[in-house]
Amino acid sequence: MNFGTGAVKITPAHDGNDYEVGERHNLPFINIFTDEGRIVGDCGKFRLNVAKRYYWLYRNWNCIVDVIIILWLCRSAAALKMWWNQGSPFSEISDYWVVVHSKAEVLQKASEKFQAEVYKIVLQQDEDVLDTWFSLFPFSVFGWPDQTDDLKTFFPTTFLETGHDILVSCVARKVFFSQKFLRQLPFKQVYLHPMVRGAHGRKMSKWAMLWTQWMLSMV
Known part of the structure; x- marks a missing residue:
């Protein structure tokens, strides 16, 4: 081969095609996201800045990734x-949108982001x-x-x-x-x-x- 190694990533927990490969070869299904959509801490650092291509949420063009969870859809x-x-579960604070489990959680996130006291923050669901x-x-x-x-x-x-x-x-x-x-x-x-x-x-x-x-x- 004149270019690359031929090696490709396999993420059975985050890609439909990889999921089928993982099923056939009994690969572990490792979820790298928390329930809040954050990357877990044991995944290491990114070595290279590579082009990332995912499906896009049609309403606000936020990127979403496949995740295996037990859930009614x-x-x-x-x-x-x-x-x-x-x-x-979406709330807006000055064009800053967050998805949270509770009002207390969104107030905490907004307070940290804008360096403002919680009582000064006005939410719009x-x-x-x-x-x-x-x-x-x-x-x-x-x-x-x-x-x-x-x-x-x-x-x-x-x-x-x-x-x-x-x-x-x-x-x-x-x-x-x-x-x-x-x-x-x-x-x-x-x-x-x-x-x-x-x-x-x-x-x-x-x-x-x-x-x-x-x-x-x-x-």
């Missing part, structure tokens, strides 16, 4: 507002939310775990009307969560409506630019 659009879903319908309706949205009047009035509800495409991914999970936390079925009946699809059988989707308002604007 929700594949849905985070486009609703705070009063309907559970709040996102991201108005968007983590869209997890199956965990929030029909009980979290009414104030659970507090025994609110709304919760007593509206849970359980009578029936749920939805599309058949989310029967397992959403409706079944509503039942699981309600049985787990409130020991009741969330509804007695489920009505499934038909789906409006495009010319090639694709589901109407804002993300795919396949929805009626957009199509009418093109006429």
Whole structure:
């Protein structure tokens, strides 16, 4: 070989292709990130400044890396507002965004970064939310775990009307969560409506630019 050694890195815990290689050869899956997304202290120092290429978070272009963790993942659009879903863990301080577990933690980070007393810091939580319908309706949205009047009035509800495409991914999970936390079925009946699809059988989707308002604007 006239260039290089032919050696490549293998990071089964942080790359999809490497994960498959690690599975085939029983390699250790070493996670170099903490739960907060920081690199752990035993990884050594970088020898060279190399070009780093990762997937990018589409909303604010922050870099994200694959990490193996035990977690429920929700594949849905985070486009609703705070009063309907559970709040996102993002907070803004003068265009400085952080992801934290608690308000106390974000205040501490902001205080360290800006060298300011905690009581002088004003936080603004991201108005968007983590869209997890199956965990929030029909009980979290009414104030659970507090025994609110709304919760007593509206849970359980009578029936749920939805599309058949989310029967397992959403409706079944509503039942699981309600049985787990409130020991009741969330509804007695489920009505499934038909789906409006495009010319090639694709589901109407804002993300795919396949929805009626957009199509009418093109006429």
